[in-house]
Each structure stands twice: as structure tokens, then as C-alpha cells.
Amino acid sequence: MQVIGTPQEFTDKILCVAPMMAWTDRHCRTFHRLIAPHAWLYTEMVVADAICFGRAHRLLEHGEHERPVVQQLGGNDPYLLSQASLVAEKNGFDAINLNVGCPSDRVHQGAFGACLMLQPKLVAECIKRMCDTVSIPVTVKCRLGVDDHASYGKLAEFVGYVSEAGARLFVVHARKAILTGLSPAQNRAIPPLDYDQVEQLKADFPSLAIILNGGLNDTQKVKQVLEWADGVMIGRAAYQNPGFLRELDLTLYPEKQLDNFQSLLNQYMAYMESELDQGVRLHEMTRHLFGLFHGLPGARQYRRYLSEYALLKGAGIDTFIRACAKVDRRAA
Numbered sequence: 458m459q460v461i462g463t464p465q466e467f468t469d470k471i472l473c474v475a476p477m478m479a480w481t482d483r484h485c486r487t488f489h490r491l492i493a494p495h496a497w498l499y500t501e502m503v504v505a506d507a508i509c510f511g512r513a514h515r516l517l518e519h520g521e522h523e524r525p526v527v528q529q530l531g532g533n534d535p536y537l538l539s540q541a542s543l544v545a546e547k548n549g550f551d552a553i554n555l556n557v558g559c560p561s562d563r564v565h566q567g568a569f570g571a572c573l574m575l576q577p578k579l580v581a582e583c584i585k586r587m588c589d590t591v592s593i594p595v596t597v598k599c600r601l602g603v604d605d606h607a608s609y610g611k612l613a614e615f616v617g618y619v620s621e622a623g624a625r626l627f628v629v630h631a632r633k634a635i636l637t638g639l640s641p642a643q644n645r646a647i648p649p650l651d652y653d654q655v656e657q658l659k660a661d662f663p664s665l666a667i668i669l670n671g672g673l674n675d676t677q678k679v680k681q682v683l684e685w686a687d688g689v690m691i692g693r694a695a696y697q698n699p700g701f702l703r704e705l706d707l708t709l710y711p712e713k714q715l716d717n718f719q720s721l722l723n724q725y726m727a728y729m730e731s732e733l734d735q736g737v738r739l740h741e742m743t744r745h746l747f748g749l750f751h752g753l754p755g756a757r758q759y760r761r762y763l764s765e766y767a768l769l770k771g772a773g774i775d776t777f778i779r780a781c782a783k784v785d786r787r788a789a
């Protein structure tokens with residue numbers, strides 16, 4: 458019998474950092490790439506229309522060093538989604554992910570995001586058009602269901618239609634979305650998590666890659682999930698506690714030794730300096746580092762110092778170094 462948790466067991470599993478609006482921008486992804494060299498990084502959701510009719514280059518801005526990186530798209534129009542996918546492919550993204558999970562009012566009013574779970578045939582049409590247009594993988598991120606239409610049967614029906622149209626990887630946020638009366642943040646906390654339905658999905662669709670998302674915040678839990686799932690997607694816990702993300706990457710892929718913490722920090726500081734030279738404000742980068750010293754003495758003073766000084770005009774790398782000096786890292 459194979460012992461659960463031996464290193465080799467996880468090397469073919471997929472670790473993803475979730476798409477998070479206003480959080481996983483290119484500075485955040487650069488940081489995550491350093492601490493989790495094996496993770497698939499997802500962009501924030503970009504609406505297909507904005508890519509087709511707006512400043513696509515700016516919206517799709519990313520660096521080669523971020524790869525593998527997945528562009529998440531929002532929308533419900535097969536043609537626009539296919540054209541936006543093409544632009545993303547040409548811009549060097551490794552995969553496309555269609556958002557079928559966002560419950561926000563704005564997205565709901567636009568008739569995309571989570572409410573598309575009620576329209577599996579339309580989603581299938583979108584996916585087919587996207588798959589016919591690009592050669593990179595087209596994947597889906599969905600919920601268990603929406604409102605009163607959240608049964609396992611409906612979920613399986615959705616995955617059935619959409620996989621036949623060409624999607625081979627599904628990220629499932631293991632709770633339903635409630636489209637009226639809850640904010641997006643409440644929709645990430647109030648509907649209960651149900652991993653069993655996702656496990657059943659993997660059993661019923663063994664040839665699809667099924668990635669579990671939602672509430673994963675400790676390594677032991679992740680290891681248990683990876684006994685049946687093809688991968689995990691981590692959102693808030695990765696952002697708020699980068700040490701957890703680093704530990705996961707090390708646990709799942711121990712064959713590659715990571716640079717030590719100080720060396721990673723030095724590399725990110727070099728990145729910040731080059732971005733500062735190009736006119737990026739310090740705060741735009743340091744705002745993603747608030748969880749850097751999670752749990753260490755002085756972490757609060759570090760955050761307070763950054764909140765106060767990194768926003769100031771002309772704040773440079775010395776501001777960040779002074780903030781770091783507030784932390785007692787001997788306890789790390």
C-alpha cells in the first residue's frame with residue numbers, strides 16, 4: 458500500500474493561486490511566483506468586452522517570469538469570449554479560465570459569472586467557440602450551483618455539457634452562490650462548503666481534471682483533498698499568509714529546493730526597485746506583502762509602518778526596509 462503523503466505522490470497534482478479581483482495583479486503574482494515556483498497563477502477577472510473594445514494591452518499586462526499564468530475572463534458572448542481568448546493567447550497566457558462563479562451584483566446584472574450555471578448550453582457554446590479559436594487550454598471556474606438550483610444532478614449536468622464542448626479542467630468553488638441579498642464576501646463565507654459533491658464529480662468524470670477550491674487553509678487538509686482531487690486552488694489563505702503558500706509548494710514539490718526567505722525577499726526587493734524606477738508607487742507592491750511576517754513579533758508594527766509611509770509620494774525601497782526592521786525574525 459502506498460503511504461499517503463510521500464513526496465512523489467503529489468508531483469503531478471496542480472497547485473493554483475485563485476483569481477482575486479484587486480488582489481492578484483501582476484505585482485502580487487510576481488511575489489507568489491517567487492514563493493511558489495510550481496503554482497499556476499490566475500489573473501483577476503477581465504471582462505471580454507473590455508479586452509475586445511478597451512485597452513487590451515494594459516488589461517493583460519504581465520511578465521514572462523509569472524508563467525504559468527492563466528487569464529480569467531468574464532462574459533457570456535461566445536464571439537467576444539473567443540476573440541478575447543485569442544488576444545490573451547497572443548499575449549502569452551498559458552490557459553484561459555471562464556468565470557462561472559462570481560456572484561457580484563454588477564456581474565449578475567451583466568448576466569455572466571455564477572448565474573451562467575443556470576445556462577449550461579450557453580456556457581457550452583462559449584467554451585466550444587473559445588476552444589475552436591485558441592490552442593491553449595480553456596478551463597472553467599464554477600460553483601456548486603446557484604440559489605435554489607443547487608443539486609448535484611444540476612452540477613453534473615452543467616459539467617457534462619461544458620466538458621463535451623471542450624473544457625477538460627474545472628475549478629469548483631465548493632459552495633453554492635446566493636445571488637440576492639449576499640455580498641461577494643458573504644458569498645465566500647455563508648453558503649456552506651461541501652467537498653463531497655466535488656469528490657463525486659471526480660468519480661463521475663474521471664477523465665476531467667477537477668480542482669477543489671474553497672476554505673483550504675492548512676496543509677493536512679490539502680493533502681487529504683489531493684487523495685482524490687487533481688489539484689487545489691487557494692485564495693484568501695495564500696494571499697493573507699504567504700508562508701502557507703510557500704509551505705504548500707514545498708510539501709507538494711519537495712524535489713526543488715526553494716531559496717531561503719531572505720533571498721526571496723531580496724529578489725522581490727530588486728523587482729520593486731526596477732518597478733519604482735518605472736514610476737510604480739511603492740504601495741502598489743507592498744500592499745501585497747502585508748501578510749509577509751504573519752504571526753511574528755512586530756508584524757503589526759510592520760503593517761502599520763507600511764500603511765502610513767508606503768503611500769507617501771516618493772516612498773522608496775528604504776521605506777520597505779525600515780518597515781521590515783520592525784519585525785523580530787529570530788522567531789521565524
Ligand SMILES: Cc1cc2nc3c(=O)[nH]c(=O)nc-3n(C[C@H](O)[C@H](O)[C@H](O)COP(=O)(O)O)c2cc1C
Nearest residue numbers: 475476477478501502556630671672673691692693
Ligand atoms: C478579494 C477577492 C476577489 C476575488 N475575485 C475573484 C475573481 O476575480 N474571479 C473569481 O473567479 N473568483 C474571485 N474570488 C474568489 C476566489 O477565487 C475563491 O474562489 C474564493 O476566495 C474561495 O477560495 P478561498 O476560500 O481559498 O479563498 C475572489 C476572492 C476574493 C477574496
